[in-house]
Amino acid sequence: MLTGDFYRFQEKLTAEEREHVARIRRFFEAEVRPIANEYWSRAEFPMQLIPGLADLGVLGSFVPEVRQFENSAVYRGWVALEMGRVDAGVATFVGVQSGLAMGAIDIGGSPEQRAEWLPRLGTAEVLGAFGLTEPYSGSDSARGLRTTARREGDGWVLNGAKRWIGNATFADVVVVMARDEADDQVKAFLVTSDSPGFTATKIEDKVALRSVQNADIVLDGVQVPESRRLQNIRSFRDVATVLRLTRCEVAWQAVGIAVGAYEAALAYAKERTQFGKPIASHQLVQDLLVKSLGNITASIALCMRASELQDAGEQHDQHSALAKAYATARMREAVGWCREILGGNGIVLDKGVARFFADAEAIYSYEGTREMNTLIVGRSITGSAAFV
Ligand SMILES: Cc1cc2nc3c(=O)[nH]c(=O)nc-3n(C[C@H](O)[C@H](O)[C@H](O)COP(=O)(O)OP(=O)(O)OC[C@H]3O[C@@H](n4cnc5c(N)ncnc54)[C@H](O)[C@@H]3O)c2cc1C
Known part of the structure; x- marks a missing residue:
């Protein structure tokens, strides 16, 4: 039992969920806690932890075709608590890879897009990020988002800038939100980091979450095929x-x-x-x-x-x-x-x-x-x- 779980809420999880939580806690105590301060101090992310995190099943544990076992949102909440209790930086990495990047594909992807991306993100073979915030719009993303998407032939051309995007310095793919010039609606695009016109620059000198790699992204005429527009994100x-x-x-x-x-x-x-x-x-x-x-x-x-x-x-x-x-x-x-x-x-x-x-x-x-x-x-x- 956690000292901080005074009312023993965790007992409400199923026995199987509790076992998984215990396994995650052991990993975080043995592998994460000993190095968390050092990586925070150096403002580096401990990349060597990523395969272990994938083995724990914390990436995409809500996705039926990826999860290790059927589990509840309450369980996933406890997993977030257990990770945050040891290192908010690693918890944030998981939140971006799993909750934001995989979550966007889970909600917005076609069956083909789900099959192409979710299993590989779940094993961390592919690393993801989620690009919504911009230099001139944070709280006001719904109305203020300026990045544009222009339809050209079979694909799209993206122009704009993003700010604060977690994991983006090393992500293979970024879910980029952009406004369709034709209908003014916000749509989502899977932009691979090797795309010409895509650059991600680390934001330096943070005094919080230093191990998390946040980036400023520039999208300069980035071409994205229609097959990489998340088909079910329409606004x-x-x-x-x-x-x-x-x-x-x-x-x-x-x-x-x-x-x-x-x-x-x-x-x-x-x-x-x-x-x-x-x-x-x-x-x-x-x-x-x-x-x-x-x-x-x-x-x-x-x-x-x-x-x-x-x-x-x-x-x-x-x-x-x-x-x-x-x-x-x-x-x-x-x-x-x-x-x-x-x-x-x-x-x-x-x-x-x-x-x-x-x-x-x-x-x-x-x-x-x-x-x-x-x-x-x-x-x-x-x-x-x-x-x-
Ligand atoms: C460490 C870190 C990681 C992040 N990771 C990501 C990521 O992976 N992807 C991503 O897309 N974004 C990410 N973000 C961006 C984050 O979501 C934004 O910072 C947040 O939404 C706030 O936007 P802003 O910083 O532009 O502040 P602003 O929107 O400029 O707000 C500044 C202040 O004004 C207040 N304010 C604004 N409008 C109103 C209003 N109408 N009424 C009252 N108060 C108001 C705000 O509450 C705030 O206190 C990250 C940010 C940080 C710091």
Whole structure:
């Protein structure tokens, strides 16, 4: 049982799901935790972990023809938590490869496109990325997206720029969202990184999620055959379906980050002595620990229910938006309190909290900021869209 799973929510998984979660936890403790700080520090992604991640079955575990066993959205949420609890960078790699790239093909691909891409992405033979955000449109992707797609003969020509695209420095294929010049609708294209006119440049000097390789992409007259346009993504509404599913997993990932920070802070508080006794026995330190645990416990409950709604086919945009907005806000509070418990040691990597504290900032903003997810919920409960 996880120290951070105070109400033992994980017991709600099936025995088979629990076994898989335990296997994933063992891998993350043995292979990921020992190197996470080093790669974070160097701003490099530990590429050698990728085959092991594929063996664990965390890539495309929601895709019937790829998954190792039939599982629930609640299970997949716990997997995101377990990964985030050790390293948000590796969890983000998986979120991009699996949730965003494979998710877009799962939702938008024709049977032929699914057969061509999903199995190879599931084994990590092919690495993927998802290009929606642009230099001039982040929150306003639906209306502000400027990258264009022009039909020419049997194919398309793409022009534009993308920003922040995770895994894009090494991805073989990027799902690029572009606006069709003919009907003004957003469509999705599988752009291989060897295409003439495609360049991806790493964004340097990040202070969060440093091991994640985010890129600025330029698309300069990139030619894409019609067979690489995702046939079932016809408008931004279809792109939003992909984001609805990934947002919920990011909420779980955020809880994982809070759990990782909490567990490290609790262990530290029991060992660190001030005024002749462990700081864990000071009332104000206990207050910080208990508030963190309360945030974690409430967020797990919320995420569990959001995922149950997904399993029942009843999860709507507002459900995953509330999970993402709430869990990331509670995470941000919790990692701050946990950092505080370590005093000065809270800002050095090797004491176990600083990386979670820093990475939380990126999770708070990606896959829709707290404000945008709040507005999605606000629109749902009031009937009034307040996006402008
Ligand atoms: C580490 C990282 C990884 C990422 N990975 C990817 C990826 O793989 N693929 C991809 O496509 N994108 C990716 N993104 C982009 C991410 O989704 C965007 O950063 C996010 O959607 C916010 O957009 P923005 O940064 O352009 O901020 P902006 O949209 O410019 O927003 C700036 C601020 O204004 C606020 N704001 C904007 N509009 C409103 C409004 N109407 N009302 C109130 N407040 C408002 C926002 O909430 C925010 O606080 C990633 C980002 C990061 C940081």
